[in-house]
Amino acid sequence: MSEETPPGLDPARLREHLDAERPGLVTGPLRAQLVEGGRSNLTYVVDDGTHRWVVRRPPLGHVLPTAHDMAREHTVISALGDTEVPVPPTVLLCTDESVLGAPFYVMDYVEGTPYRRRDQLEALGPDRTRRIAEAMIDTLARLHAVDYASVGLAEFGRPEGYLERQLRRWGKQLDASRSRDLPGIDTLRERLSKRLPTSSAPTIVHGDYRLDNLLVGADDEITAVLDWEMSTLGDPLTDVALLVAYTEGEALGDEISSVATAPGFPRIDDLVARYTATSGRDTSAMAWYLGFAFFKLAVILEGIYFRYRQGKTVGEGFDRLGASVAPLVARGNSVLKED
Structure with missing residues (x-):
């Protein structure tokens, strides 16, 4: 299929x-080109020879309930347009x-680079x-x-009971995509259920925050938060923990992430400490949030791998994603055992 008709x-x-x-x-x-590397x-990128735009749509098959909601993406990006959070118009x-x-x-095209690999950051230097x-x-x-209410997002989610619902949701997503034995994943799910913490004050939660979902400009500032x-509205520490889980991804394979091993990239403790200082939030219960992050990431990758096995996913590298699920489950169980 040609670039013009992806x-x-x-x-x-x-x-x-x-x-x-x-x-x-x-x-x-119009000419259109599929952006490679997307996993969901x-x-x-679409252009008319003069201007460029970006189009987002769900995957071609096996759409899980509540996932791939274009209206939600459009709503939150539109609401954040006048805030200090950089998003595409x-x-x-x-x-x-x-x-x-x-x-x-459809949204405007924003210049910037989504850094995902160690070698990309190595080329920039440690500073x-x-x-x-x-x-x-x-x-x-x-x-x-x-302030989510002030930007029109008061009805964007239900913060009360957020962690309980998240655990149920990702458990259901797992069940919907379960096509093979995944040792330890039910143990992890049970441990998380038994040790739910008290949530932080609710905020807008991105849900998949990591470096390659950001565009970085030439001045090393973030030009747009994507994906x-x-x-939703919920517990902000879930975003922090998932970012840490992605940052630890080098030990789990390059299909997840390898940016944290680049010279100059801060240690995980330093990242959490900077967030704690900048946000003023209590991060002392981070172990549970990390366990949940590894569980969620394992379920996400298993769902993508499931679609790949059905032949309904576009792109490369999906055959290797299945091997990353077991180490994520093991890491989640390890975090909760150590706490």
């Missing part, structure tokens, strides 16, 4: 819709599946690597400082 996006149909909903926005034939929702949301075969939304990691943490603290499909 799977899941028909440029001609998209052009027709944009011409009808935003007359004059597009000035020439599909992302495309939104163009439109389309829930008419006859256009592209699924709901989708820039440290600045980028610190900007990542500071941006997360700014997100958690947003809001799991966002």
